[in-house]
Amino acid sequence: MTSAKNRRLALVTGAGRGIGRVIALTLAGRGFSVAVNYHNSATAAEELCGELAASGVDAKAFRADVSRAEDVASLFRAVEDSMGAVQVLVNNAGITRDNLLMRMKTEEWNDVVAANLNSVFYCTKEAIRGMVRARWGRIVSIASVVGLVGNAGQANYSATKAGIIGFTKSVAREYAARGITANVVAPGFIETDMTGILKENVRAAMLGQIPAGRMGSPEDVAGAVAFFASDESEYLTGQVLAVDGGMTMC
Numbered sequence: 001m002t003s004a005k006n007r008r009l010a011l012v013t014g015a016g017r018g019i020g021r022v023i024a025l026t027l028a029g030r031g032f033s034v035a036v037n038y039h040n041s042a043t044a045a046e047e048l049c050g051e052l053a054a055s056g057v058d059a060k061a062f063r064a065d066v067s068r069a070e071d072v073a074s075l076f077r078a079v080e081d082s083m084g085a086v087q088v089l090v091n092n093a094g095i096t097r098d099n100l101l102m103r104m105k106t107e108e109w110n111d112v113v114a115a116n117l118n119s120v121f122y123c124t125k126e127a128i129r130g131m132v133r134a135r136w137g138r139i140v141s142i143a144s145v146v147g148l149v150g151n152a153g154q155a156n157y158s159a160t161k162a163g164i165i166g167f168t169k170s171v172a173r174e175y176a177a178r179g180i181t182a183n184v185v186a187p188g189f190i191e192t193d194m195t196g197i198l199k200e201n202v203r204a205a206m207l208g209q210i211p212a213g214r215m216g217s218p219e220d221v222a223g224a225v226a227f228f229a230s231d232e233s234e235y236l237t238g239q240v241l242a243v244d245g246g247m248t249m250c
Ligand code: NAP
Pocket: 013, 014, 015, 016, 017, 018, 019, 020, 037, 038, 039, 040, 041, 042, 064, 065, 066, 067, 091, 092, 093, 094, 095, 115, 142, 143, 144, 145, 186, 187, 188, 189, 190, 191, 192, 193, 194, 195
């Protein structure tokens, strides 16, 4: 097993719960040290780090609202000071504020853009300098299949997820020659708090569109992230991998 000193460091945003939590656990299981970012889920994030530390993984929790540039700057300083340079960045944090366009408030638009898209810009910009210095880095951002195909009631959310894809392809082109890859994992319909709030008829309609016949699990998403975080994916950059049970196939 890799010694704690030789482990690569992964920072996962929004890792206190949901998909981010399972990404952190999965990366830890694959030999990474993990910086666990959270915003409101302090207890869950501390418990996760305790669980990881008990199995010999270097893991620490860091509070930051990644929709705020100042918070992200402080987050990276704190991580670098206590754990070292971030070698793998997983942009996972995200929110929904669903509404039909005619009813969508400017605040619902701005909140989603700040949490889902501005955060990816702030975090990636902070991470890239160290990656360039190391001539190695992995940036994996969690978008959504709705960023590819759209979704009624989610114009704000879909726009941010499409934005992440365009952003990632540009970053991939800028840094491919420096040993840094930037890729997107686009989940379909995954069982977490985010989808737990959906009404039963909406869930049934979604399920009817999934050839695999089931919702995805956070583990399904985490497996794809771990692949993009690994040395095995060295020659893949600017890619969008849909983890959706065959729902979109585009
Ligand atoms: P979730 O269960 O609602 O969890 C959201 C996570 O994001 C929480 O850990 C939350 O942290 C964090 N977060 C939100 N705003 C933040 C901020 N400003 N700063 C820091 N952390 C913030 O959602 P999920 O289903 O795990 O979703 C994770 C990612 O997958 C999101 O990007 C989402 O858009 C994407 N996704 C999910 C699905 C799905 O079906 N579930 C499908 C496609 C894409 P705190 O709890 O600490 O506040």
